[in-house]
Amino acid sequence: MDPDALRAKIDGLVRSARARGAPCDWFESLYRDADGRTDLVPWADDAPNPHFMAGMALPGIPTGGRALVLGCGFGDDAEALAALGFEVTAFDVAKSAIEGCRRKHPDSPVRYEVRDLFRLPDHYRLDGFDLVLEVYTLQAIPLPDRTAGFAPVADCVAPGGVLLAVMRGRDDEADFDLEGPPWPISRAECGAFEAGGLILESWEDFTDDEDPPNRRFRAVFRRPSA
Numbered sequence: 001m002d003p004d005a006l007r008a009k010i011d012g013l014v015r016s017a018r019a020r021g022a023p024c025d026w027f028e029s030l031y032r033d034a035d036g037r038t039d040l041v042p043w044a045d046d047a048p049n050p051h052f053m054a055g056m057a058l059p060g061i062p063t064g065g066r067a068l069v070l071g072c073g074f075g076d077d078a079e080a081l082a083a084l085g086f087e088v089t090a091f092d093v094a095k096s097a098i099e100g101c102r103r104k105h106p107d108s109p110v111r112y113e114v115r116d117l118f119r120l121p122d123h124y125r126l127d128g129f130d131l132v133l134e135v136y137t138l139q140a141i142p143l144p145d146r147t148a149g150f151a152p153v154a155d156c157v158a159p160g161g162v163l164l165a166v167m168r169g170r171d172d173e174a175d176f177d178l179e180g181p182p183w184p185i186s187r188a189e190c191g192a193f194e195a196g197g198l199i200l201e202s203w204e205d206f207t208d209d210e211d212p213p214n215r216r217f218r219a220v221f222r223r224p225s226a
């Protein structure tokens, strides 16, 4: 499918999901129709996200332990963490994405689960993860719906653990652009991670080398040790 047709299809799915008051429902339709084909899912590229991979070299990022990947798509970031030696759980709201992960990585040690970020099980919070990875999930949910999505992410970080987040960025005072997805995130919105008990360790604001270039934030938040 040519990029304009794919964009038009996504715009239609997003509009109808929002009209139903279910802004995360359209992902399932997209993944189901794609049937594992990465050319039909704009963010899928058969490789771990380069900004996440570069972030793994930042000071204080754990080198092993329990990791949680949210909105994992086809699982390339989760597989990269497993290859680094993490014990990985990865979830996505779209059942067809998780089926795609299992087909694409049949011998994977990653625990793939169908889960909604807004309804995570208590054991994620109670057990906690040494590393929580958020790449482009919250930005795929418009305001105001995503506001309630930051706290559950923070909750999953164990004492002493970190959240590594990579996202499209916008100024705090910039108008919220209704033309997404994606819907860029502001530093002020990420204050919800701090309200959830995390402490900011690093914040990078950069322009990527895509064509056209995008403003990105890469942030590391840590939960203080108990």
Ligand SMILES: C[S@@+](CC[C@H](N)C(=O)[O-])C[C@H]1O[C@@H](n2cnc3c(N)ncnc32)[C@H](O)[C@@H]1O
Binding pocket: 024, 027, 028, 043, 044, 049, 070, 071, 072, 073, 074, 091, 092, 093, 094, 097, 115, 116, 117, 118, 135, 136, 137, 140, 141
């Ligand atoms: C833009 S994609 C990014 C996927 C992947 N992280 C990547 O970088 O390739 C956003 C992902 O978040 C998932 N997602 C959206 N809303 C979600 C929710 N409420 N709970 C869990 N996953 C969600 C979508 O199905 C999709 O796979």
